[in-house]
């Protein structure tokens with residue numbers, strides 16, 4: 001496969017190169033792509049050096065697959081140009097996620113929807129992916145009515161500039177700000193931009209994307225997204241009301257039998273998921289599983305995953321692997 005990585009110099013792009021190498025993705029030719037600022041820079045992949053090229057050059061090289069993580073505007077403009085030359089694009093930005101003509105895919109849940117005709121495929125938001133990975137098996141068993149989620153999101157979810165802001169603050173250096181306020185020793189109830197309804201764009205992604213992925217709009221999601229000074233993983237406090245009642249040990253069993261999900265739940269040994277241990281892992285970790293004692297059929301849990309891996313790079317590459325395995329590309 002001739003593979004273009006668009007945004008190869010960014011946070012997600014770097015992890016993409018790492019995951020491609022780790023999983024031995026069948027790359028015959030790698031095309032690292034970034035903005036004009038980075039053209040000519042060297043990227044190392046599996047011990048070989050590659051020069052970063054611009055988007056125009058990359059389209060002319062007609063890759064089989066292009067993995068995009070270069071922001072929504074780049075995707076809106078360039079994904080169709082790649083698709084036109086026959087490239088299948090898997091896009092990490094929010095540009096195509098809610099477009100009714102595009103599939104929004106978490107491979108463990110709905111990869112079977114993909115066909116050869118899908119030339120632009122959307123990767124869900126990082127917070128959405130870890131949420132639906134845990135919700136999907138429970139929805140199947142008990143039918144969700146309403147989900148309330150509060151997130152505790154890592155600065156790496158904003159990109160290189162935000163990680164640098166936190167590092168500068170820790171080192172006491174004045175530098176460029178990615179956020180309107182300091183992030184060290186702080187919590188910002190503000191991820192992405194505010195919308196007219198008072199929610200942020202991130203919160204609305206969490207409200208809408210799960211319905212599309214699970215192909216069901218009979219449940220609703222209400223979200224509060226908060227940025228915290230962690231560097232490698234998003235956490236979520238999740239409250240789910242179901243139609244049917246559940247048994248807690250059955251919930252734990254269902255989740256532990258779900259591919260890609262790991263249950264870490266033992267209060268006797270202080271075992272629960274934490275970003276520090278989810279960092280650099282592909283799995284979604286679930287713990288603090290308990291009954292909400294204030295109303296019937298309601299569950300509380302805590303979900304953690306590495307936003308740059310399962311939340312972005314790994315999920316994208318799993319989609320690409322599915323396309324290859326099923327001869328859809």
Ligand SMILES: NC(=O)c1ccc[n+]([C@@H]2O[C@H](COP(=O)([O-])OP(=O)(O)OC[C@H]3O[C@@H](n4cnc5c(N)ncnc54)[C@H](OP(=O)(O)O)[C@@H]3O)[C@@H](O)[C@H]2O)c1
Pocket residue numbers: 006007008009010011012013033034035036037038039055068069070071072074092093094124125126156157158159160161307308311312
């Ligand atoms: N971070 C996460 O957890 C996460 C998770 C899921 C999805 N995403 C999405 O993935 C995308 C990238 O996020 P990130 O965190 O990796 O951001 P980032 O660290 O800021 O990196 C952005 C990348 O995009 C490239 N780029 C920017 N403008 C470009 C242009 N006009 N043409 C070509 N390349 C351009 C940059 O190249 P230069 O180095 O040349 O500027 C860089 O490689 C965003 O759409 C984001 O929403 C991020």
